[in-house]
């Protein structure tokens with residue numbers, strides 16, 4: 001059964017969108033990494049969120065998440081890697097599973113950092129963004145994992161369990177991926193490893209990688225005042241739409257995106 005709305009990202013914007021979808025009585029699934037991996041978790045003290053000064057990032061996020069759970073929002077831990085629209089539905093992949101919804105809210109925060117040399121050229125020819133999806137292709141072979149979160153270590157363990165020989169690079173800043181037709185090596189912060197596969201496990205995916213054809217301006221998703229993007233049934237909110245990169249703005253945009261997405265789902269169900 002498809003969801004009415006699927007939200008990509010469980011930060012303030014995504015949680016606000018999800019709560020407001022539930023307030024309109026529609027079903028909603030939030031796909032995100034665990035709260036402890038959200039950027040706001042690192043904030044020691046947030047003083048500019050109206051009415052709740054002096055809370056820590058973890059306190060705020062925990063309360064927001066509890067609010068959403070109590071409102072009946074469903075959660076899935078994982079990363080959306082691809083999307084496709086077919087008929088009246090959006091389909092997104094999370095690991096090896098597909099999930100369907102009438103409307104999507106993109107609330108994925110900002111994707112920091114540029115692609116590494118060789119990454120785009122060798123994507124699908126040794127470069128992968130998902131260990132559980134592509135790991136079996138590298139069974140018994142040497143691979144590198146470039147991990148940027150705690151869950152990346154679990155994906156590296158999965159690769160070891162299926163027989164890969166794993167070189168783990170913890171949050172490398174500098175990387176070059178080598179190979180012609182296929183990946184042959186990776187050089188991370190000056191250390192070289194001869195590998196057949198490179199798993200790049202970043203917490204965020206660039207919006208244009210997730211949604212080919214999505215309109216962006218200066219790297220941020222273009223939206224109108226109802227948080228419509230240029231793609232039908234896709235709404236966006238929070239840091240991914242641009243500054244100010246702050247909680248209040250994310251929550252406000254999430255409210256509008258949630259309302260718009262719920263209204264879209266209702267309209268779709270009537271046609």
Ligand SMILES: Cc1cc2nc3c(=O)[nH]c(=O)nc-3n(C[C@H](O)[C@H](O)[C@H](O)COP(=O)(O)OP(=O)(O)OC[C@H]3O[C@@H](n4cnc5c(N)ncnc54)[C@H](O)[C@@H]3O)c2cc1C
Nearest residue numbers: 009011012013040043079080108109204238239245246247
């Ligand atoms: C150290 C620090 C201190 C800060 N202090 C303040 C402050 O005092 N006041 C203030 O207003 N703001 C502060 N901020 C900024 C605030 O954290 C952001 O503005 C806010 O979190 C943005 O919310 P968001 O929901 O748009 O995005 P985020 O909170 O970034 O949430 C997006 C989530 O989506 C996940 N995601 C991305 N791609 C995918 C995908 N493909 N599939 C599934 N999940 C995905 C991300 O990993 C992330 O967890 C601070 C930020 C930091 C880092």
